[in-house]
Amino acid sequence: MTRSPAPGPAGLTRPGLLWALPATAFFAAFALVPLALVAVLSFTTWNGVGAPRAAGLTNWTALLHDPVMLKSLWLSALLTLLGVLLQTPISLLLGVWAAGHQRNRAILSAIYFVPLLLSATAVSVLWRALLDPNFGLPAQAPWLFGDGNLLGSRDGAIGVLAFVGAWQWTPLHTLIYQGSARAVPPVLYQAAAIDGAGRARQFWHVTLPQLRTTMVTSTVLMVVGGLTTFDTVLILTQGGPGTETTISAYYMYQQGFKNFDFGGASAIALVLVLVATVVSLAMVRLSGYDAMRAGAEGI
């Protein structure tokens, strides 16, 4: 690598391939090699003791006929969707509101962000205690919670997972929207006001279009977060009741590290990789995420 890159227009040199080497090496060592090994493992039977034994397609055919696997993918999608639907409107409105400059807003905004500082584990433990049917909120407000069997019923458990996720992550998205809303040029609002637009119309016709790319970013983050949810499920429901909240990531953990079926867990892991790749490609395509650079040059 002795070829010196040609100087760029502003006197900058184009980055050489050498600069990418450390990152590439790390990526290969910690992502590509393990991925290949997981692929190998998915064709074996291995309980962690002794050597893996070749098992051909056993794990894969078992997975094809495994009702829990299909359900877990559907559950992951459902929780992700619920997350987006719950968090986007709330964080959008809060973010735009918090973009104002009054002193009280700064204080309130700071309070909103507290959940973001807590680890998902702490958040889960906290809500588990708060939602205890006998000693928590449901016992105080039976008119709202019924008998309080939230984590013991399918709908209740899914609802709690979506809610706790939203409680924890809405602040992050609020923060993103706040920053973005502050960047909207005031001149646009002045022009709208001159045209006689009220606050609602300003929000609808000025703020929202200006936040379009932010919305894409925020949604991408929510989808990625939703698909990789694990800790809240581990602590709040352990995939239960039965298998009603066994999302794919938790299912993989359960097969590998609770049932000691590393072959089966590897097969699930590969399915997850596949699904995640398809989802991210689709999102880049459909959301115009790849065209964001053009968007930034707009105004």
Add this chain to the structure above:
Amino acid sequence: MTRSSTPLRTTAAAVACTTALALLTGCGSGGAGGSAGGSGVIHVLVYGDAGNTVEKRIVDTFNKTSKVRAVLDTIPGADYQTKLQTVITTPQAPDVFFDWGGGSIAPFVKAGLLMPLDDMIAKDPALKADFLPSVFNTAVIDGKSYGIPMRGTQPVLLFDNKKVLADAGLTPPTTWDQLLSEVHALKAKGTTPIALGGGDQWPTLMWFEYLFDRVAGPGLFQRAVGGDKQAWADPASLKALGMLKQLVDAGAFGTTFDSVKFTDGGSPALLAKGKAAFELMGSWEYATQQTADPDFAKDQLGYSAFPSVPGGQGDPNDLVGNTNNFYSVRSTTKYPDAVAQFLKLMYSDDFVKAQLAIGNLPTTTNTPDFLAGSANPAYSKYQYDLVKQAPSFQLSWDQAYPPAAMTPMHQTVQRFLDGQLDANGFVRAMQALPTP
């Protein structure tokens, strides 16, 4: 399929495993140190909890007289089995480690990782003779001994809130019918009859284990765990299942049991606060209540054996629970003689006294001599007599089966209780479990 595998696959597996382990646990979390090489050190790996105080003391005692030094390693929390399984095949494997006997070590025995202890016992018969047989036999696999009892025994008992029972004019039930009628009486008074930590799943399993044993006797489960799938479809099995259903349908556990856990203190609180009358739980309930609510543990916590089932094959004195914990020995240990010396401490007077002082109940034959020095002598004596008189002491099913069966077994029981599975579905799910 042969057991041999290509070096590539082994290496691949090792790397994948190590990477996964590192990602999940964080590298260098303490844990077991290396025992390879003639370093003059044996590593003793135990479950990391309050019981470690005694184990530290035992190790110190051992090190005073031994040339080979013992080092105590602990793995905290419920991840013990997971981490043990990942470390056992590596050079970092411990020489001596804590387990539950039965299915918890069966995969290791099958893989040739454990040392049969019969030669050690032949040299020092007290290693076997000084322990209660019903307990010692839990770690006997294919006729060979693979564990020496350590820590204490943990039978499952029916605990009650004395005040709640007295207020309702009831006494602890001795028969199944009495239990059912008390359930109705308590329900009529607006009390949840039985606290159940269904969110943890395993507390529900305890109910089924006892009913199964009372109805069918210990033999039927031995057939099931021995690989006879038909055992689960046996009329006795179905009858026990029907009785569990009967209890649920009678509202014995209330409606929110799946949102309640034992492990976060939920179900014990129901019992202690008088919101429930009974809880079926391992003998550690006493220590749990003593920590959470000492006054309740001292004055109001009652205990009795599981009720008898009239017409059942099982002896009403049969017990279910964790028979004991065991020390097993890695077959590749460099210092078998030192290990043998270490294991001898498990029946020493000093060990028994130290265990009793922290509320554990060791199962050596000389334990009764020291019961007066225990945390609660009456409770310790009650338990010891139960264990001693029990014709059969069934190890908790989730420990008797291999680790791979644990989650599916728990889920099956939970889904049956929730009404998601009928009896046939339950039987099929139990038949699908891997056996040792």
